Amino acid sequence: MPQKLITIDLDGTTLNNQNQVSPKTIQVIKKASAAGHIVSIVTGRPYRISENIYDQLQLKTPMVNFNGALTHIPHQHWAGEYKRTINKAIVFDMMANRKKLQLEMIAAEGKHTYLADHLPPSSLDFFPTTLNQNQHLSRNSLKRNPTSMILFVAPHQEQVVRNIVMHNYGTQVDIGVWGGPNSVLEVVSKGIQKAKAVAYIAHQYHIDRQNIIAFGDEHNDAEMLDYVGRGVAMQNATPIIKGIANDVTEFDNDHDGLARYLENYLYLAN
Structure with missing residues (x-):
């Protein structure tokens, strides 16, 4: 399987209804990373309330905050880091x-x-x-x-x-x-959206658009799910997001929907 860029929203997607990352999700994300895939958090959250989740998942890849206004690799200097500000x-x-x-x-x-x-x-x-x-x-x-x-x-x-x-x-x-x-x-x-940040990360890692898989549930995920090769809506996603996506998870965010989907899609069960 070619290397994938896997972009994951946090609230309503990676996180359960208690705003936590389940042990199953941590396990599957670690397996995906170990298999050579790039897993990136792409969230509307600021860095101050997503850093701990990034660390829990033991990621070393770029993270996107503020829906695309900040793209960086936490805890290190990255030449590719960029931010867009307002006056x-x-x-x-x-x-x-x-x-x-x-x-x-x-x-x-x-x-x-x-x-x-x-x-x-x-x-x-x-x-x-x-x-x-x-x-x-x-x-x-x-x-x-x-x-x-x-x-x-x-x-x-x-x-x-x-x-x-x-x-x-x-x-x-x-x-x-x-x-x-x-x-x-x-x-x-002006013009900030998750899809642009995802395209930027894919370019940094020379990953083709068709090899990007994205997970989301809400309106701020729409452009991202539409842009990538495989956009996956959560079972708990809004009807609009489900309509945009290529696929829908069998389970919702409170029942490891993202982890179970990735496990099957990337053949990580063993």
Whole structure:
């Protein structure tokens, strides 16, 4: 079997419903790596809450964060590392108009930085629950252009805020909407998507497009699953994602769907 690039989303895909990697998944990913395949995490998560999963899987390959805005190899210097940022002036503009836009929290993130003007609501568990003095977002603390800006908005203001940001900065940025009960907008550099990052990694390792297999479950996986040679939707994926994919796992993310599929597809059972 030719060398494969295997790109895996985290939430709802590699992780179970307790946001954990099962022993079975760790075992299969290690087998795939040992067989010479390249396994890369491709996630919307920032690095700060995906590094531990990367280490659990014992990967040494590139990882993609912020849906493609950051591609790097953790714990080492990699000449191929790249990031796409947004102008920090956009963050300052949101801060200046915070009350008018009814923004409940503004956060700016980079590979190793997290700055926020407030603590998040307790329901948003992707964010630190305490803020150190050096994590408070201000004009002085935000010295570099961030990779991502998160806006936690009042539910009735979500479309208003999107429209204002795109009207003022639409040539520079794109806005994604987080799933779930909260109104969370994420602002990244224009044109960011997982598929571009996957193509970049494949180029680095000289792997043809038809030898890329990708797993995902949500709207931010759509371009990636459409781009690769074999796009696999999780059993728990949205109907749209299942419609884009070449195949669907027999089991969902809470029953080792990704691991079982890979085990069969790559003949790793022995």
